[in-house]
Amino acid sequence: MVRGKTQMKRIENATSRQVTFSKRRSGLLKKAFELSVLCDAEVALIVFSTKGRLYEFSSSSINKTIERYQRNSKDIGISKKTVQEDMQHLKEEAVSMAKKIELIEDSNRKLLGDGLESCSVDNLQQIEDQLNRGLSKIRARKHQLYREKIEQLKEEGRILEEENGKLREKCELQSPNLSIMQQEVPQKQILEVETELFIGPPETRTTVEFMQS
Incomplete structure (x- = not known):
């Protein structure tokens, strides 16, 4: 069945x-x-x-098992609560960060000259002052880089002058030795060779020689 x-x-x-x-x-x-x-x-x-x-x-032991269960249940409850609190904190931070990013992007657009329609005179003055401060910092940094480059070129020029001075001293020390060596070398004899050169076709030369003979 x-x-x-x-x-x-x-x-x-x-x-x-x-x-x-x-x-x-x-x-x-x-x-x-x-x-x-x-x-x-x-x-x-x-x-x-x-x-x-x-x-x-x-x-x-059933009592030990129950105690273990209670401890684990308490830890799990605390862990869940901690996770929930952390998640809530992260959400709040994300919202705050998004607002900050939005404000920064809006400020950057205004610095570039966009979205100025909603700005008052005071806001425009603040933007102008901010641009002037930024421009002053940029110019100061540029002048600093120029000065550093000039100092670097001066140092390189000084090093080149020192090297040229060393080479000049070395050449001056070697000049007397070169003069002595030139005096010891015998002068070459110049030989003069007299040659007869006839310009013209071979037939003409043969005819002239025959008539002379």
Whole structure:
């Protein structure tokens, strides 16, 4: 005979309800024991019947297991509360940062000359003063860079002058030696060679020589 699916609702008959409770309680305690043995888990099970009778199972000490559960529950509650507070704080910071970014972007647009229609005379004066202060800082920085570059060029020029002076002294020390070497070298004899050069076609030269002979 095939058993039908049990409906999950309260059993109205008291006798049937008690029988079902006894069977399922025994099965539940058995499953708790198997779980603790097979998986090396700390298991605690507490069951109260409708008449208030206590049934319990614990793989170690049920009091220690309950204390451990209470500590973990408290820590979890604190952790959840801390996470929620942190999330709220981050949201507030994000909103504040977005407002600051919007103000900075609006200020930059006005410094570039955009969005000035809504500005009053005082606002325009503040923007002008801010631009003047920024321009003064830019010019001061530019002049400082120019001065540093000039000092660098002067230092490079001084180093070049020192190197030129050393080379000049070295050349002056070597000049007497060169004069002595030039005096020791004998003068070359210049030989003069007399040659006859005839310009003209070979036939003409032959005719002239024949007539002379």
